[in-house]
Amino acid sequence: MEFLGNLTPALQALIATLFTWGVTALGSAGVFLAKDVNRSVLDGTLGFSSGVMIAASYWSLLAPSIEMSRELNLIEWIPAVTGFLLGGLCLYIIDKTLPHLHMDLPTKDAEGIKTTWKRTTLLVLAITLHNIPEGLAVGVAFGASALGLPSASLPSAIALAIGIGLQNFPEGLAVSMPLRREGLSPFKSFWYGQLSGMVEPVAGVIGASVVTIAKPILPYALAFAAGAMIYVVVEELIPEAQEAGDTDLPTIGAMIGFAIMMLLDVALG
Numbered sequence: 001m002e003f004l005g006n007l008t009p010a011l012q013a014l015i016a017t018l019f020t021w022g023v024t025a026l027g028s029a030g031v032f033l034a035k036d037v038n039r040s041v042l043d044g045t046l047g048f049s050s051g052v053m054i055a056a057s058y059w060s061l062l063a064p065s066i067e068m069s070r071e072l073n074l075i076e077w078i079p080a081v082t083g084f085l086l087g088g089l090c091l092y093i094i095d096k097t098l099p100h101l102h103m104d105l106p107t108k109d110a111e112g113i114k115t116t117w118k119r120t121t122l123l124v125l126a127i128t129l130h131n132i133p134e135g136l137a138v139g140v141a142f143g144a145s146a147l148g149l150p151s152a153s154l155p156s157a158i159a160l161a162i163g164i165g166l167q168n169f170p171e172g173l174a175v176s177m178p179l180r181r182e183g184l185s186p187f188k189s190f191w192y193g194q195l196s197g198m199v200e201p202v203a204g205v206i207g208a209s210v211v212t213i214a215k216p217i218l219p220y221a222l223a224f225a226a227g228a229m230i231y232v233v234v235e236e237l238i239p240e241a242q243e244a245g246d247t248d249l250p251t252i253g254a255m256i257g258f259a260i261m262m263l264l265d266v267a268l269g
Helices: 009-032 039-071 077-097 119-145 154-181 186-195 199-213 215-241 248-268
Strands: none
Touching: 009 119, 009 154, 009 186, 009 199, 039 077, 039 119, 039 154, 039 215, 039 248, 077 119, 077 215, 119 154, 119 186, 119 199, 119 215, 154 186, 154 248, 199 215, 215 248
16 A cells, blocks of 8 residues: 555556456456356346446545535536546447447447457457546546545555456456357467457556546546446446346346445445
């Protein structure tokens, strides 16, 4: 903790998002142990990821955004509502623009702009889309902790990074296993799986740098990251987790994920 406290917010965010990227790679490494994973297990872990992201959106992002608005003498709900909706709108635009493909779907059902990219590339981009708001959220949290506001603290930012890291494990697995089933070698499946997490350090450093320079936008930035994450959960993760028809395991996973992220934020933050 003391070591991180002596670094700039951008470096803090870089270290934290390198950790979350590393957990993505760890999940992707599952292809070296098995060629496939039980669908029920995958659905439960995707539900877990959803729960973590929902909890992080409120406890680590929206609640601090509202409190910061109060501290900055702003109308409390305006930054939270505005930022939240803008975050969702931004992800909507990316979702409709960036070519990507969800697991177990035929290539013809790829979303975004029509392209001739390979199926493997489209599968990787689907998970990459998830990681943009996650990296941004971690970066904004570390940037906020450096501004001396009571509502943002370094332990809270660390708790968020740990929570995002935990849910990145199944995300890494969710992209590498379908690639392995597509016939790619274990190494190539692992490589593309961990590659999907590379966007997190980039988004994290950008998020931390922007809010450090422009303090007035901080409440908006926190809510923006929350809106982006909720969009991903509702539009991508929950439908994928329940696609096979079993709603029990994804729901239980979501409850556990939410509880763990809430515990981390309250206990550490």
